[in-house]
Amino acid sequence: MTTDSLAFAADHNHQHCIDQALTLARQICRERRQRLTPIRELVLKLIWQSHQPLGAYELLPALAEAGFNSAPPTVYRALEFLQQQGLVHRIASLNAFVGCPHPEHPHQGSFLICRRCRSTSELDSASIHAALEQSAAALGFLVEQETVEVTGLCPNCQRQEHSHG
């Protein structure tokens, strides 16, 4: 994981982050013969405007502005496609969606979510994944899907809370 994919890294260059995500998405969809249509690309771009997970309904106004239909099914369809391609993840504990920095190979992320600034980072989850697999295997349980969402305070917000409550 490169530092600049981390929302709370001090050296985070977000424009680079967005550009990279979109370029990668186009490339991946081309390779997989999947159609990254204007709506889908716009939704992905909107989600990548920040590292804060966005709710589906928060995306609708921007879709309307761009001249698209802005009824819920439009955005949910785009999100469904993006999730299938691994380009975004859904955060179950927030009912919201966030861009995936590593869509090359399908996976389910583990997330650190700051309750104060809402910034969310995807963890490189090998050890977490291993711990889950092991606990599951001990009970004979076959793991198919993992939802790992950790809420707390990012480094920046720890400082902020400390100084002004």
Added chain:
Amino acid sequence: MTTDSLAFAADHNHQHCIDQALTLARQICRERRQRLTPIRELVLKLIWQSHQPLGAYELLPALAEAGFNSAPPTVYRALEFLQQQGLVHRIASLNAFVGCPHPEHPHQGSFLICRRCRSTSELDSASIHAALEQSAAALGFLVEQETVEVTGLCPNCQRQEHSHG
């Protein structure tokens, strides 16, 4: 963790499980000077009827039958109280609630959820917790809340799927 708190254990005695949960709940609330009112106790009992997480709206008919008001706020209030006391957990990925077998000390569980029979077991999550803490600490992130929900197939359902698709 005793075997009989595990939903997919072969020797699971569910009536014992329910009785134990209710007895423990009464004891805990007494100790904490919290009121386990009839509605709250009924909701807890309903949730413990199975190890399948139940949605809030699934509880309403039974509340109505028991002569209580059955508007949503009634059940959400009871669930909020039960969660605060650690007697039930909310499963974010299902929007549903499940009984907690170890409410004595507050914690947030890790769950194994069978996608076929919906049975859900709470893991003793020390190693998972440690892995999360470690990953978070490496980024300077302060953990406050953990949502760990693993979906897959329980041992029974693995056999079933294998034999009749």
Added chain:
DNA sequence: GCTTTATAGGTTATAATATAACACATTGAA
């Protein structure tokens, strides 16, 4: 016991999130 205060529950309305169903348009392939 009575009064006061806090907590719990009843009730109505509505917010927030998500999907069903069907018609029409566009794309890509035969």
Added chain:
DNA sequence: TTCAATGTGTTATATTATAACCTATAAAGC
């Protein structure tokens, strides 16, 4: 160029959750 598959528009509705306000009940102090 026609067909089949996929994507989008549109309307309606399902599902999950909370706000707001009022009444009832419990517990705590006098």
